[in-house]
Amino acid sequence: SCLMAFKRKVVFFIFALGLISLILSVLWDSSSLCHLYQNDMSGFKRGRDDFLKLPNIDCSRNAPFLVILVTSRLGQMEAWMAVRNTWGKERVIAGKRIVTYFLLGNNSRPYDQIGIITENILYKDIIQKDFMDTYYNLTLKTLMGLEWIHKFCPQSTFVMKTDCDMFVNTYYLTELLLKRNSTTKLFTGAINMHGNPIRDVNSKWYVSKEEYPGENYPPFSSGTGYVLSIDVARAVYVVSKKIPFLKLEDVFVGLCLAELKIQPEELDSGPTFFASSIPFSPCHYKKIITSHYHTPAQIILYWDAMERTIDEGCPSDQGSSPI
Numbered sequence: 328s329c330l331m332a333f334k335r336k337v338v339f340f341i342f343a344l345g346l347i348s349l350i351l352s353v354l355w356d357s358s359s360l361c362h363l364y365q366n367d368m369s370g371f372k373r374g375r376d377d378f379l380k381l382p383n384i385d386c387s388r389n390a391p392f393l394v395i396l397v398t399s400r401l402g403q404m405e406a407w408m409a410v411r412n413t414w415g416k417e418r419v420i421a422g423k424r425i426v427t428y429f430l431l432g433n434n435s436r437p438y439d440q441i442g443i444i445t446e447n448i449l450y451k452d453i454i455q456k457d458f459m460d461t462y463y464n465l466t467l468k469t470l471m472g473l474e475w476i477h478k479f480c481p482q483s484t485f486v487m488k489t490d491c492d493m494f495v496n497t498y499y500l501t502e503l504l505l506k507r508n509s510t511t512k513l514f515t516g517a518i519n520m521h522g523n524p525i526r527d528v529n530s531k532w533y534v535s536k537e538e539y540p541g542e543n544y545p546p547f548s549s550g551t552g553y554v555l556s557i558d559v560a561r562a563v564y565v566v567s568k569k570i571p572f573l574k575l576e577d578v579f580v581g582l583c584l585a586e587l588k589i590q591p592e593e594l595d596s597g598p599t600f601f602a603s604s605i606p607f608s609p610c611h612y613k614k615i616i617t618s619h620y621h622t623p624a625q626i627i628l629y630w631d632a633m634e635r636t637i638d639e640g641c642p643s644d645q646g647s648s649p650i
C-alpha cells in the first residue's frame with residue numbers, strides 16, 4: 328500500500344505539472360496577443376529601442392538570405408502594393424529566402440497614422456521610428472534600417488537598400504551574390520567613384536561648405552540601390568555615430584565606408600545597377616539588377632513579363648540557351 332500511495336503521488340504530481348504549464352502557456356499567449364494589439368491599435372506605443380513599428384519576423388529562427396529595405400513615404404500605397412506583388416514578395420530563389428520591408432518616418436498627421444496602422448495590420452512589413460519624414464531626413468531613414476538589421480536581424484546574409492519606384496531583379500541579384508562565393512566584405516551598387524559636392528543653391532543635391540567642406544566625395548553608390556553584406560551593414564551602422572551628419576544618405580554611407588576602408592566592388596563584369604531608367608525588354612532585364620523611375624503599373628508589367636520568360640534563353644547567352 329505504501330507503493331500504491333507513492334504511485335498516486337507521482338500521478339498527481341504529473342497531473343499538477345501539466346495543469347500549471349497549460350495555465351502558464353495561456354497566460355503567455357494572451358499577454359503577447361495583448362502586446363501585439365496595443366502595438367497596432369495605438370500606433371503611438373513605443374516598441375523596443377524606440378521603434379514604432381517592427382515587421383513580423385523572427386530572424387533568430389528563420390534567417391533570410393537577403394533583406395530588402397525600401398525607403399518610402401506615406402501616400403505611396405499603390406507603389407507599396409506593386410512592390411509587394413512583384414520583386415518585394417517574400418520568395419525563395421535558389422534555396423535562399425528574400426524578404427522586403429518598408430522604412431517610414433513619422434508623418435504627424437493623424438489620418439496618415441491610421442493608414443500606416445491598417446497597412447501594418449494587413450502586411451506587417453513596416454519599420455518605423457519617430458523622426459520627421461522629410462527628404463532631407465533620408466539619412467535617418469536609412470540608418471534606421473541598418474539599426475534594425477543590427478539589432479533585430481543580424482542573422483541575415485545580405486541587405487539591400489532601395490526605393491519604391493525601382494525595378495529590382497531579385498533573381499539575377501541572388502544569382503550574382505551566390506556566384507561571388509563570399510558572404511562578407513561586400514558593398515556594391517551603382518558606384519560613383521568621383522563625385523563632388525554640388526555648390527549650386529538651386530540644386531536638390533546642394534551641399535554648403537559648412538555641411539561638407541571637402542572638394543570630393545569618397546566612392547559611394549547611388550541610393551537607388553545598393554547591397555551590403557551583413558558585416559558591412561553592421562559596421563556602417565556602428566561607425567555612423569561618429570561620422571558628421573550629411574543629408575545625402577548615399578554620400579553619407581560612402582563616408583562610413585571610407586572610414587571603414589571598405590572599397591565598393593562590382594558584382595558582374597559589366598554594370599548591373601542602374602540609377603536611370605532602362606528601356607524594357609525581358610532579355611535585357613534578366614541581366615540587370617536595378618532600373619529607376621518606374622510607375623507601379625510598369626513594375627507589375629515588367630516583372631510579370633520577365634518572370635514568365637525567366638527559364639527561356641536569350642540571344643546573348645553563349646551556349647546556354649535551350650534548343
Ligand SMILES: *[C@@H]1O[C@H](CO)[C@@H](O)[C@H](O)[C@H]1NC(C)=O
Nearest residue numbers: 370371372379433434435457
Ligand atoms: C509624430 O510626431 C508628432 C509631432 O511631432 C508627435 O506629436 C507624435 O507623438 C509623433 N508620433 C509618434 C508615433 O511618435
Ligand SMILES: *[C@@H]1O[C@H](CO)[C@@H](O)[C@H](O)[C@H]1NC(C)=O
Nearest residue numbers: 457458459460461463464467
Ligand atoms: C529630421 O527629423 C528630426 C527628428 O524628428 C527633426 O528634428 C528634424 O527637423 C528633421 N530634419 C529635417 C531636415 O526635416
Ligand SMILES: *[C@@H]1O[C@H](CO)[C@@H](O)[C@H](O)[C@H]1NC(C)=O
Nearest residue numbers: 503504505506507508509594
Ligand atoms: C565560385 O566557386 C565556383 C566553384 O568553386 C567557381 O567555379 C567560381 O569561379 C567561383 N566564383 C568566383 C567569383 O570566385
